[in-house]
Amino acid sequence: MQREDAIFRALGDPSRRAIYERLARGEAPVKDLAARFEISQPAISQHLAKLRGVGLVSERREGRFVYYQVEPEGLRPLIDWIAHYRAFWPERVNRLRKLLKEMDE
Amino acid sequence: MQREDAIFRALGDPSRRAIYERLARGEAPVKDLAARFEISQPAISQHLAKLRGVGLVSERREGRFVYYQVEPEGLRPLIDWIAHYRAFWPERVNRLRKLLKEMDE
DNA sequence: CATTTAAATAAGCACGCGCTTATACGTCGG
């Protein structure tokens, strides 16, 4: 229940969240990310280090390439935190319920 | 789907999230918050302004007191964002499903 | 009314963050 700060902060940066969203569609080496986004390769590496530091992302080394991918358990602290305060937004729960039902097809 | 930055950032600060969590247990005037937390009253007001700015909190004025309360719809962008990436953590969905069932009693 | 109380705003400061360029490290290909 503590130290979700880092996860919130990690996703609070637009570039970093964009990188995470990109990785959510499939793993990618740093080079590809650096090509897709307009910031420099070091900036990408720094963002990846932070995402990795909070468990949102993991790496897979292959030769001189480093492939990054989304870590499924990474969002758990966020979900748990939100779930903990679910009593205070009952309508949201219903919406979530609908979302889950939509998945059942 | 855009500008969740502010919400992530708003909840990324420990003091601010603590204030939000406190308000989730019931509305409170600024004075009470300033008494409970160790930071100054202006700091509290500044945090409340940011929480209010992103729709996480709302105010109710009564005389010279200003009562703040959690805005139920405030977490919606967060939930929607997470829900959008739900495909990448199927086990989490099951956990949420369990939580929702637990609520049904 | 004058004073006190609740809250917001202003101004300033220290620190962290995101970015850059430069450099180092490791791996592959000629």
Added chain:
DNA sequence: CCGACGTATAAGCGCGTGCTTATTTAAATG
């Protein structure tokens, strides 16, 4: 081997952020 490539790390810079104290505004109280 040697040079190029992929990535990480180092160092520095500008700016935003969270805090403080001081001040302002507004409402209750004597």
